[in-house]
Every structure is written in C-alpha cells, then in structure tokens.
Amino acid sequence: MAKEAKKIHFAHEFKELEAITEWFEKEDLDLEEGLKKFERGLELASSLKEYLGKVENKVKEIKAKFAASDEPEEDTDAPFK
Amino acid sequence: MNTVFSVSKFIEFLNDSLAALVPYGDVAVEGEVANFKISQQKWVWFDIKDETGVLNCFMTTWDLKVPLEDGMKIRAYGYPKIYQKSGKFSITVKAIELVGEGALKKAFLMLKAKLEAEGLFAIARKRALPRFPEHVALITSTGAAAYTDFLRIARERWGGVEIDVLSVAVQGIQAIPEVVGAFRYVNAHAREYDVCVLTRGGGSMEDLQAFNSEEVARAVYGSMVPVVCGVGHERDETLADYVADTRAATPSHAAEIVFPERHEVLQSIAHYCARINRVVESNVQTRQHAIHSSVSRLDSFFARRVEFLSHCAERVGSAGSRIAERVRAAQQNVAHAHARVSSTFEHVFEKIFERVAHNERMLKTLSPEAVIQRGYSIIYTADGTKPVTSISQVDTGDRIRVKLKDGSLLAETLKNFNSLF
Numbered sequence: 001m002a003k004e005a006k007k008i009h010f011a012h013e014f015k016e017l018e019a020i021t022e023w024f025e026k027e028d029l030d031l032e033e034g035l036k037k038f039e040r041g042l043e044l045a046s047s048l049k050e051y052l053g054k055v056e057n058k059v060k061e062i063k064a065k066f067a068a069s070d071e072p073e074e075d076t077d078a079p080f081k
Numbered sequence: 082m083n084t085v086f087s088v089s090k091f092i093e094f095l096n097d098s099l100a101a102l103v104p105y106g107d108v109a110v111e112g113e114v115a116n117f118k119i120s121q122q123k124w125v126w127f128d129i130k131d132e133t134g135v136l137n138c139f140m141t142t143w144d145l146k147v148p149l150e151d152g153m154k155i156r157a158y159g160y161p162k163i164y165q166k167s168g169k170f171s172i173t174v175k176a177i178e179l180v181g182e183g184a185l186k187k188a189f190l191m192l193k194a195k196l197e198a199e200g201l202f203a204i205a206r207k208r209a210l211p212r213f214p215e216h217v218a219l220i221t222s223t224g225a226a227a228y229t230d231f232l233r234i235a236r237e238r239w240g241g242v243e244i245d246v247l248s249v250a251v252q253g254i255q256a257i258p259e260v261v262g263a264f265r266y267v268n269a270h271a272r273e274y275d276v277c278v279l280t281r282g283g284g285s286m287e288d289l290q291a292f293n294s295e296e297v298a299r300a301v302y303g304s305m306v307p308v309v310c311g312v313g314h315e316r317d318e319t320l321a322d323y324v325a326d327t328r329a330a331t332p333s334h335a336a337e338i339v340f341p342e343r344h345e346v347l348q349s350i351a352h353y354c355a356r357i358n359r360v361v362e363s364n365v366q367t368r369q370h371a372i373h374s375s376v377s378r379l380d381s382f383f384a385r386r387v388e389f390l391s392h393c394a395e396r397v398g399s400a401g402s403r404i405a406e407r408v409r410a411a412q413q414n415v416a417h418a419h420a421r422v423s424s425t426f427e428h429v430f431e432k433i434f435e436r437v438a439h440n441e442r443m444l445k446t447l448s449p450e451a452v453i454q455r456g457y458s459i460i461y462t463a464d465g466t467k468p469v470t471s472i473s474q475v476d477t478g479d480r481i482r483v484k485l486k487d488g489s490l491l492a493e494t495l496k497n498f499n500s501l502f
Contacts, residue, residue, distance in 0.1 A: 010241065011213040014346070021353040024360040031368075034361065041357050045350050052343050055241030059232060061223065062247050066262025067255055 311335030
C-alpha cells in the first residue's frame, strides 16, 4: 500500500506539474486561478526535488525456483513400446 | 556364482547403472546431427555422430527447443537408456545446445524467420515504458557484471525504485527454463511491476543461445509487463531483443533506458518552474503596465482638465482685463472725441462768427444805402419797386424815381440814348 502511495507520488506529481505548466502557456491567465496553480506548481516542484534528493533504490532478491516447469510429463517409453 | 538376470531385469539394471554413472545434466554428448526426423509431430529421432562413432538419440518435440537440421553441430543433454521392447540403446535427450557459430547462426536465422512471420517482432505490439518506473523486475544472473552494472547505473540515475531481482542462469542447460520460469513469476505478479528487464553480459553466440531460444522469445512475447532486453554487447542481436518492447544494446544501456536521469528531471522541473514564472511575471508586468497606463491616463486626463480650466480662468481673466482696457480706451476715445468735437466746434463757430462779421462789414460797405450816402443815387421804376439797371427798362417818356441821400425825385425821361452821354 505504501508503495502504491509512492507510485502515485512521483509520476503523478510530475505529470501534474507538466499539466500546470501547459495550463499557464495555453490559457488566458485568470489571476486568481493562476495564483493557486502557481502555488501548487511550486509545491510540486519542491516535493519532487526533495524526492530526487534523498531516495535510494531498494533491491530485493526474489527467492523462488523459476526452473520448476509446468511442462507435461511425457511417457518417453511410449514410442518404444 | 554369476548373477543371472532376466532380460528385463538386466535392462533395468543397466539403465540404473548408467543413470548412476552419467547423472543428467553433468554430461553432454557433442556431435553432428544426422537422420533427423519427427514422427507423429511428437517424437524426434536423430543420430549424433563424429568421424568414427554414432549414437541414436530420441526426444520429444516438447524438449526440442532449437531448430534442428542434419549437419548441425550440437551438444545433447540427456540420459542413456536401453529400451525394453527393442533392446535398442538410445540417448533420451532432454535439451540441446547448438555448437559452433555455423549451427547457431543457422538456427538463429531459421527461428528468426519463423517468429517474424508469426508477428512476434511487430512494432505495433511494442508497449511504451513508464516514464518514472516504481517497481522493476530484473531477470539476470546476480553473479555477473551485467547485474552490478545495471544496479550501478540505476543508482546513479534514479532513486526510489524497488528492484526485484529474479536471479537465473543466463547460459547452460538451466538458462532457458529459469528465464522462462522468471517470466512466469513476473506474469503472476504483473500488477506489481511496471517494467521487466532481461539482461546479461556479452558472450559468444553459444553463450547467448538461451536468448535466441524460441522459449525465451515466447516468454518475452507473453510477458504482461513491458520488457526491456539488453543482452550482450552492442553488436550482439538476440531473438529476445527483437521480441522485447524495447531493445537495449547492453545491460548498462538497459538501465539508462529504464531509469530517468535525476539531473535531467531536476532540470525539467526547473524548466517548468521557469516557464510558469515567465508566464506569471509577464502577466504581472502586463497588468502593471495596464495599471500604470490607466493611472497615467487618468493623470493626464486630470492634468488636461486642470490645464483647461486654468486656461479658461486665464482667458476669462484676460478677457476681463481686456474689456476693462477697452472700456477705458473707449472712455478715453469718447473724452478725446468730445474734446476734439468741442474744439472743432469752437473753431468752426469762431470762423463762422468771423465770416459773419466780415460779411456784415462787407455788406455794410456794399449796401446801396452806403453808396447813396457817398453821393450816388439809385433809379427805380416809377412805382419804386424795381431798380433800373438797364436802358432797356426805360422808354422815352417813362417816369422814373430817383433816390438820393436825403430824399427822392420823380422824373420823366426826356430822351433815351442808347449810349452813355
């Protein structure tokens, strides 16, 4: 669950920042809304930067027997019988 | 006493002994394929031979993972077995590795053509990778440099990603089933992963043959998670590469493709901020300009009004003073005119009086009375009404009246002379 929350975090926030940037360049600026978006943009930028600044990758080895196959057991004697 | 076996028991004994002697997977037989045939689409028969020997091989089509042809050099993994019914000695082959560039290249090309025809390499089915991966499945051998390279590049570029490592053999007899098994695991947990990386370092075509196998190609094809495949060096091409959604040249390159670069993303963020700032600033400036210009328009409007009003006031003032001036001038003119008129009149009257006096004097001198006084006389008609000034007024015998200084005479004309005396 924590992972899901984080997943939403970076990609989602980056996308939101992109969308805000595009909004600013497309729309006729409504000052009130623009100010809100401006503040949100700054907030996003600082949270994204913070994320980039301190997070490490987490490497985990999956312990499983991959070779265990689901192939059917053939009776290899069959052709010789 | 020698041990006596029944035939069946002896065959069983031999098979057990052979199994103990040649454990599966430990031994491979290398040779060239001959008499290759498939019966009932199920059983595969061929001989494996060298210059001086030949062995019969048997396997199922299920176990035959590489395209096989007479003349190909192979390494067969399996166990030797004597079959009960026929007494025939055969190697039951469980896996085949192709040996030598020629065989490998040939098999590669055959399989490539087949898979290509089936559409496994179609561009249309290639999926986009997530821009910011959060959970990556990494199928590789943890013992190899490819693994450490991949993790190092990942760490250098990006953070916050969970990397689940599915450690598999990347060459040898276990490579194919383990890689296929790893993809099976990824598919079973497909919801967790947003990208799957299949990678190994460089090697000979023989080393890489698991990645040229139909099973691995199909496992990549069947992956529910987008696959990035980075096998070998730049020049190496494998079927797994072709099937993968994204092909990377090397393991490091795979990491570069999968993970965004921290600094680039930071730059993007800075760039977005700058773009937003620019728009906001230019808007604020525009508005400031608008306010300034409104204010200055108002300013100049009022300034003009004030100027106009003061101008009016000035004009009114100057008009007032001009009027006063004019009135004063007019008054002066009037006074002046009056003075001139009166002086003129005085002068004129003076002259008139002078003339009158003169005329009076003249009249006095010229009057007949004055002439008479000086001794002259005046002749009038007899009735005394008209002075006689011409001879023509008087005929002979007409009476005339003569006026003198001190009285008058009535006389009769004796003779009219038409000349003086």
